[in-house]
Every structure is written in structure tokens, then in C-alpha cells.
Amino acid sequence: MSGLFDLTGRVALVTGGNGGIGLGMAKAIHGAGASVMIAGRNTEKNAAAVAALGERAASVVADVNDAASVAAMVKATTDRFGGLDILVINAGMNIRKPVQELAFDEWRQVIATNLDSAFACAKAAYPALKASGRGKVITIGSMMSIFAAGFAPAYAASKGGIVQFTKALATGWAADNIQANAVLPGWIDTDLTRRARQDVAGLNEKVVARTPAGRWGVPDDLGGIAVFLASSASDFVTGTAIPVDGGYAAMI
Incomplete structure (x- = not known):
């Protein structure tokens, strides 16, 4: 069974991999044997992430909103490690405002960072993933891929789009x-959600009350699903959207 989850000899690229959910996934994929390229805009955070992983890890400064930067990011990965087998599309952002207060430019910023960039990353990585012969794409959705939230309309729209885009990749690239596959994290304790708890009154209490596990998740809770979806164990699993949420989505 251990061989099913062995990632020795494989190469992973994780966007937004220098913190939060991305780093939690990167650590697990690296721990299963893969070489990992961390992509992020912050040089210091990138270096800290690489130091946390150790050998077989490197980083590249990249802006997922810029097509040329995305292409350079993929090239840096294949140049450094000789190929690309696993793409984790994780970089994202949120602006918490109701529709009537959200500026059009803010809407476009969230959609571009969360959804347009997923298209750019997947398109740029396709030749290397195809050449691998065993490519894996892991996208990051959200509970808001399932539910709506009046305080985050652009984020919800982008994360709903991520699921449909992932299904398009699955069907288009199966041959x-x-x-x-998409991972739908529940309420995970990260810098992004800490700000949400500050901005949205009562959010912490509501999340804990609804979550059967009785707690917020932590980035390491995403490690197991990342290894599964990156490994041979998931070779007949594609086009899915899998909640990792402590049972939040199962509650009525």
C-alpha cells in the first residue's frame, strides 16, 4: 500500500506554497518523496518555506496574475528538477465586501487572482504535465464553492468557477x-481566515458550532488529501471536488 502514495522521483509545483494551505500541502508532498518548487511573490517567505522542507526543495518568485511570470515559473521548475508531474494551484485572495459595496476593480482583482490565474497556470504547465505521462493537477476551491456568503461574492464566484474549471481539465486532459481534482478546504486557520475573524463578527463561534469536528482546521489537515491526489493512489479519480472541512458541508 505504501507504494501507492510514494512520490519519489516526482516533481511538484505549488503556487502560493510559502504559507498557509499551500505550505501544508507542499510539506506533505515533499515528505512523500517529491521534489517541490515553491512559487510565491515574497522572497523571504519563499526562502523560509524552502528551509522548512529541506533537500529537494527550491523556490521561484512568481506573480500568477502575469502570464509571462507564470511561464517563467514553470520553466524554472522544469529547468531545476527536470520535469513536472504535480501542479498545485493554490494562490488566491479575498476582499470581504457585499455586492453593493464592492468596486468593479475589486471584483476583477479577486476573479483574476483566483480564477484567471488557475487557467494561466494550467495552460503553461500542460506540456510538461503531458510529457510526464502521469500528470496531476490539484486546485483549491472552498466551502464557498458549495455555499454562498454575502460578505464575499467575488470569492464565492471564483471558487465556484474553480470547480467547473477543474472538471473541464479532467475531461479535456484525461487522454x-x-x-x-479540486480540494474544498473548510475553515482553516491561516492568515487569510484570521483577518476574516476580525472582519466578520461572530464568525469563529459560528464555524465551531457548525463543524462536527468542533474546531477550525490547520494547514497540515490538507496534507493527506494532497498526497492522495498527487500519487498513483488517485489514478482513477478525476473531476472531483473533495471537502476537507471537519464535516462542515455535511451539516444541515
Whole structure:
């Protein structure tokens, strides 16, 4: 069974991998044997993430909103490690305002960072993933891929779009033996959600009350699903959207 989850000899690229959920996934994928390229805009955070992983890890400064930067990010990965087998599309952002207060430019910023960039990353990585012969794409959705939230309309729209985009990848690239799946994190304790708890009154109490596990998740809770979806164990799993939420989505 251990061989099913062994990532020795594989190469992963994790966008937004220098913190939060991205780093939690990167650590697990690296721990299963893969070489990992961390992509992020902050040089210091990138370096700290690489130091946390150790050998077989490197970083690249990248802006997922810029197509040229995305192409350079993929090239840096294949140049450094000789190929690309696993793409984790994780970089994202949120602006918490109701529709009537959200500026059009703010809407476009969230959609571009969360959804347009997923298209750019997948498109740029496709030749390397196809050449691998065993490509894996892991996208990051959200509970808001399922539910709506009046305080985050652009985020909810982008994360709903991520699920449909992932299904399009899964069906379009199946003939190339590339599997694509979305992970839908529940309420995970990260810098992004800490700010949400400050901005949204009562959020912490509501999340804990609704979550059967009785707690917020932590980035390491995403490690197991990341290894599963990156490994041979998921070779017949594609086009799915899997909640990792402590049972939040199962509650009525």
C-alpha cells in the first residue's frame, strides 16, 4: 500500500506554497518523496518555506496574475528538477465586501487572482504535465464553492468557477493521463481566515458550532488529501471536488 502514495522521483509545483494551505500541502508532498518548487511573490517567505522542507526543495518568485511570470515559473521548475508531474494551484485572495459595496476593480482583482490565474497556470504547465505521462493537477476551491456568503461574492464566484474549471481539465486532459481534482478546504486557520475573524463578527463561534469536528482546521489537515491526489493512489479519480472541512458541508 505504501507504494501507492510514494512520490519519489516526482516533481511538484505549488503556487502560493510559502504559507498557509499551500505550505501544508507542499510539506506533505515533499515528505512523500517529491521534489517541490515553491512559487510565491515574497522572497523571504519563499526562502523560509524552502528551509522548512529541506533537500529537494527550491523556490521561484512568481506573480500568477502575469502570464509571462507564470511561464517563467514553470520553466524554472522544469529547468531545476527536470520535469513536472504535480501542479498545485493554490494562490488566491479575498476582499470581504457585499455586492453593493464592492468596486468593479475589486471584483476583477479577486476573479483574476483566483480564477484567471488557475487557467494561466494550467495552460503553461500542460506540456510538461503531458510529457510526464502521469500528470496531476490539484486546485483549491472552498466551502464557498458549495455555499454562498454575502460578505464575499467575488470569492464565492471564483471558487465556484474553480470547480467547473477543474472538471473541464479532467475531461479535456484525461487522454493525456492527467488527473485534475479540486480540494474544498473548510475553515482553516491561516492568515487569510484570521483577518476574516476580525472582519466578520461572530464568525469563529459560528464555524465551531457548525463543524462536527468542533474546531477550525490547520494547514497540515490538507496534507493527506494532497498526497492522495498527487500519487498513483488517485489514478482513477478525476473531476472531483473533495471537502476537507471537519464535516462542515455535511451539516444541515
